[in-house]
Amino acid sequence: MDKKRLDYYKKKLATRRDELVRGIARTEQEGREADEDPTVDLGDKAANSYTKEFLFGQTHNDRSLLALVDNALARIKDGTYGECNSCHEELQQKRLEAVPWTRYCITCQEKTEQGQL
Numbered sequence: 119m120d121k122k123r124l125d126y127y128k129k130k131l132a133t134r135r136d137e138l139v140r141g142i143a144r145t146e147q148e149g150r151e152a153d154e155d156p157t158v159d160l161g162d163k164a165a166n167s168y169t170k171e172f173l174f175g176q177t178h179n180d181r182s183l184l185a186l187v188d189n190a191l192a193r194i195k196d197g198t199y200g201e202c203n204s205c206h207e208e209l210q211q212k213r214l215e216a217v218p219w220t221r222y223c224i225t226c227q228e229k230t231e232q233g234q235l
């Protein structure tokens with residue numbers, strides 16, 4: 119992949135990374151505030167734990183995505199970005215445009231989802 123394209127994806131990934139880091143920090147803060155709220159009565163506590171579970175699920179998703187984004191940035195650094203991790207075919211630009219942190223081409227992605235890889 120030429121340097122211009124690489125820089126383009128790097129910027130895209132870095133922007134996404136910032137968003138994720140900020141989002142995770144905010145969600146964690148909300149979780150803490152829900153914990154410390156002294157006005158919460160017993161009925162609210164149940165709703166509260168539901169909210170916390172929801173927030174936890176959300177950070178979990180964000181963290182998984184963050185790990186993928188970090189991984190992609192590392193691959194830009196070591197020069198393997200833009201090829202499929204499995205078959206080493208070059209990834210389609212269209213695919214990278216939509217999912218810049220992807221590690222697999224569409225064929226291999228389908229195989230991983232079906233547990234064949």
Ligand SMILES: [Zn+2]
Pocket residue numbers: 202203204205206207222223224225226227
């Ligand atoms: Zn592949």
